[in-house]
C-alpha cells in the first residue's frame with residue numbers, strides 16, 4: 001500500500017482548515033496542522049499532528065517542512081474579520097502578507113513547490129454585476145481583502161522567481177458545519193451571518209441587519225453561501241491536480257447563487273427552529289452590496305460541483321452543530 005503523504009495545512013485548527021484536514025485524512029493523506037491558535041482550537045485538530053507555531057516564524061516553518069517531509073502546502077492561516085482589519089490595518093498586513101512571505105521563504109529553503117492558497121471574494125470589492133468571474137478588476141474595499149490581494153500578487157510573483165506551482169482559491173461565503181464530526185464555525189465574536197443567526201436564536205437574542213438601502217432585490221446585502229464541505233472538496237481536487245501537473249492560477253469557489261440577508265432569515269423561519277427578531281442598523285463600511293461567484297472556471301478545470309450547499313442544508317448543519325456545543 002502507498003504510504004500516506006503529509007500535507008502542511010497552515011490554519012488547520014480553524015473552521016475551514018479543520019474540514020480540509022478531515023477530508024485529507026479520509027483520502028490517504030496526513031494533515032499536519034501549523035497554527036498559532038489565535039482563532040483556531042486545539043480540539044479541531046484530530047486527524048493529524050498539531051504544530052503550534054506562527055507563520056511569521058520562518059525557522060519553525062522550515063523545521064516543520066523538513067521534519068514532516070512536506071511537498072505540498074494548503075495555506076489558510078490568516079486573520080479574516082473585515083471590521084477588525086479596518087481598526088488594525090498594520091496587524092493584518094503583518095499577519096497575512098508578511099506571514100505569507102515568510103511561508104514562501106520557507107518553501108524556497110526546503111524546495112517545496114506546490115501551494116494552495118485561501119483567498120477570498122473580498123479581493124473584488126464592489127462589482128456591479130450579477131456574477132463575478134476571475135477576469136474582473138481587483139479593487140478590494142476593505143483592508144482584509146487588500147491583504148489577500150497582496151498575498152495573491154506576492155504568490156504569483158514569487159512563483160515565477162522561485163519556480164513553484166500554485167492555485168489560489170477565492171472562496172465566497174463559507175458556511176455550514178459537520179455535526180457528525182463535531183466541527184463548525186466558532187469565533188469569540190461571531191460576525192458572519194449564519195453562525196450569528198443560529199447563535200442568536202439559541203440564546204434568544206435579536207439580530208442586527210446592517211443596511212437596508214443597497215441596490216439589491218430587497219435592500220439588504222446579497223451573498224453566495226457555500227458549504228464548508230464543498231470548499232474542502234475543492235481543495236482535495238486542487239491538491240490531486242497540482243501533485244501531477246504544472247499550474248498557476250486563481251479560481252472562484254462559490255455556488256453561483258445569491259441570497260439576501262432577509263432571504264436567509266426567511267429560510268431560518270421556514271425551518272421553524274426558533275423565534276427570530278431583527279433590528280436594522282446603518283450599513284457597515286467595507287461591505288460590498290452583492291457578491292455572487294461565477295464558479296465555472298474551477299468547475300470545468302477540476303470537475304467539481306457542490307453537493308452540500310443548498311441554503312437549507314447550510315443552515316441546518318450549522319444550527320444542529322451549534323446547538324450541540326452550547
Ligand SMILES: NC(=O)c1ccc[n+]([C@@H]2O[C@H](COP(=O)([O-])OP(=O)(O)OC[C@H]3O[C@@H](n4cnc5c(N)ncnc54)[C@H](O)[C@@H]3O)[C@@H](O)[C@H]2O)c1
Pocket residue numbers: 010011012013014015016017034035036037038039040041053054055056075076077078079080095099118119120121170171172173174175
Ligand atoms: N470563512 C469564510 O467565509 C472565508 C471566506 C473567504 C476566505 N476565507 C479564508 O479562509 C481561511 C480560513 O478561514 P476560517 O474562516 O477558517 O478562519 P479561522 O479564523 O477559523 O481560521 C484561521 C486559522 O489560522 C490561524 N492563524 C491565524 N494567523 C496565524 C498565524 N500568524 N500563524 C499561524 N496560524 C495562524 C488561526 O488560529 C485559525 O486557526 C482564511 O485565510 C480566510 O481568509 C474564509
